[in-house]
Amino acid sequence: MNNEEKKQYLRRYQAAKRRAKMIQEEIEELRSSKTSPVGLGDGMPRGRGTSDLSGYAARWDELVRELEAEKEMQMVTYREIRQQIGMVPDTIEQEILSRRYLLWQSWEKIAVEMGYSYRNITRIHGHALQHFEIQ
Numbered sequence: 001m002n003n004e005e006k007k008q009y010l011r012r013y014q015a016a017k018r019r020a021k022m023i024q025e026e027i028e029e030l031r032s033s034k035t036s037p038v039g040l041g042d043g044m045p046r047g048r049g050t051s052d053l054s055g056y057a058a059r060w061d062e063l064v065r066e067l068e069a070e071k072e073m074q075m076v077t078y079r080e081i082r083q084q085i086g087m088v089p090d091t092i093e094q095e096i097l098s099r100r101y102l103l104w105q106s107w108e109k110i111a112v113e114m115g116y117s118y119r120n121i122t123r124i125h126g127h128a129l130q131h132f133e134i135q
Helices: 003-010 012-035 054-086 091-101 107-114 118-131
Strands: none
Touching (some): 003 012, 003 054, 012 054, 054 091, 091 107, 091 118, 107 118
16 A cells, blocks of 8 residues: 555545534534524414424434434544554654644644654654554
8 A cells, every 4th residue: 555545544534524524514504594583484374384394303313313423433433543553663653643644733733742843744754654554
């Protein structure tokens, strides 16, 4: 497996977090559309039964189940990636991989927090990817 494929594997956790966040935002949008004054109407009777919330409730339920499934997949992915990173023999390399792919820190922040130069961090990252194996 080449380094680009390893990076793709490691990025799966962040992709799962983004998907869960999008579902959460969709739930919030659905909630706000039904609780805003425009979504509720003026309370006057209408001939079309527009107050039926069954479609809203069905969509809400679908999104909540989707979010729960996505969060479960996110945690499974996190544990899997964390376990694979833990198999890298060097603890500095483990820390860089964890900060980059699990905490999603920038190279600059990693360098500052670990007390290394930007260039040294990217060099160590390259070595870490060479030592990273997916089992």
